[in-house]
Amino acid sequence: MTRDPDDGVELLWREKEHEPRRGLTTGRIVRAAVELADAEGLEGLSMRKVADRLGFTTMSLYRHVPGREQLIELMLDEVMGEHPRPQEGEAGWRTRLEAVARQAWELRRRHPWMAEVRGTRHVPGPNGVAHYDRMLAALAGTSLRPSEVIAAIALVGRFVDAEALVLVETQREERRSGVSEQEWWGARESLYERLDRYPTLTHLWESGGWDHPEDSFEFGLARVLDGIEALMNKRDETRDDSCQECGTPLEPAPSGRPRVYCSRACRQRAYRNRRRP
Numbered sequence: 167m168t169r170d171p172d173d174g175v176e177l178l179w180r181e182k183e184h185e186p187r188r189g190l191t192t193g194r195i196v197r198a199a200v201e202l203a204d205a206e207g208l209e210g211l212s213m214r215k216v217a218d219r220l221g222f223t224t225m226s227l228y229r230h231v232p233g234r235e236q237l238i239e240l241m242l243d244e245v246m247g248e249h250p251r252p253q254e255g256e257a258g259w260r261t262r263l264e265a266v267a268r269q270a271w272e273l274r275r276r277h278p279w280m281a282e283v284r285g286t287r288h289v290p291g292p293n294g295v296a297h298y299d300r301m302l303a304a305l306a307g308t309s310l311r312p313s314e315v316i317a318a319i320a321l322v323g324r325f326v327d328a329e330a331l332v333l334v335e336t337q338r339e340e341r342r343s344g345v346s347e348q349e350w351w352g353a354r355e356s357l358y359e360r361l362d363r364y365p366t367l368t369h370l371w372e373s374g375g376w377d378h379p380e381d382s383f384e385f386g387l388a389r390v391l392d393g394i395e396a397l398m399n400k401r402d403e404t405r406d407d408s409c410q411e412c413g414t415p416l417e418p419a420p421s422g423r424p425r426v427y428c429s430r431a432c433r434q435r436a437y438r439n440r441r442r443p
Contacts, residue, residue: 190226190227191230199241207334242280245273263322266300266304274329280327305394310398325390329386412428
């Protein structure tokens with residue numbers, strides 16, 4: 167049976183009720199599920215295991231959460247609430263976006279199972295939307311077009327998730343085999359004996375390229391931000407400082423934010439034109 171996505175919206179966005187001291191509640195179910203997933207990954211998460219952890223029957227959980235899929239969405243929003251509140255200040259866009267990306271990375275290091283949640287149709291909750299809004303705010307008001315702001319934030323988010331997925335896969339293999347990643351690769355002498363026939367690889371090896379490897383997250387985040395900055399600089403160089411509706415030269419805005427229209431009338435006219443079939 168296909169579930170109604172709007173049911174997930176109601177479940178995620180309903181007002182949180184005061185939890186009684188005893189008994190089963192949605193909040194306690196979600197927190198127990200997060201602890202279980204932290205320990206065993208999503209592959210170890212089931213309604214039965216969560217019920218056992220809480221000392222209740224599996225059927226009793228369904229009175230609060232319709233199923234595993236909805237539980238995962240609640241779990242995601244629960245851990246999203248761990249993001250610290252943004253600090254007030256005059257930091258530039260790069261500092262702010264880098265800080266939010268690092269927060270997202272640390273969150274996934276604490277809860278690697280987040281990267282296991284695949285698919286494009288997971289309904290976000292209030293904590294998830296608040297985090298997304300903070301990321302968008304870091305680039306809003308820059309020279310990027312609105313569509314480029316959204317695309318750039320999606321790029322940063324996908325990069326963080328890709329790095330987190332490596333953590334998930336590493337932990338899964340270590341749990342399955344009982345052998346650490348370093349130990350497993352350290353025992354591959356039969357492979358290393360065959361690599362000297364590859365000149366570039368051998369040169370980099372002998373030059374110490376693998377002795378002190380770059381931190382993949384730090385290196386990748388810096389390069390992603392470099393790319394956004396390069397696009398921003400290009401936009402600054404080619405920006406047309408005229409009203410997009412009537413062509414009148416624009417005066418600098420008192421706030422310092424780039425202006426798009428010369429007046430409220432032009433803004434409203436442009437809005438009507440976009441909505442016109």
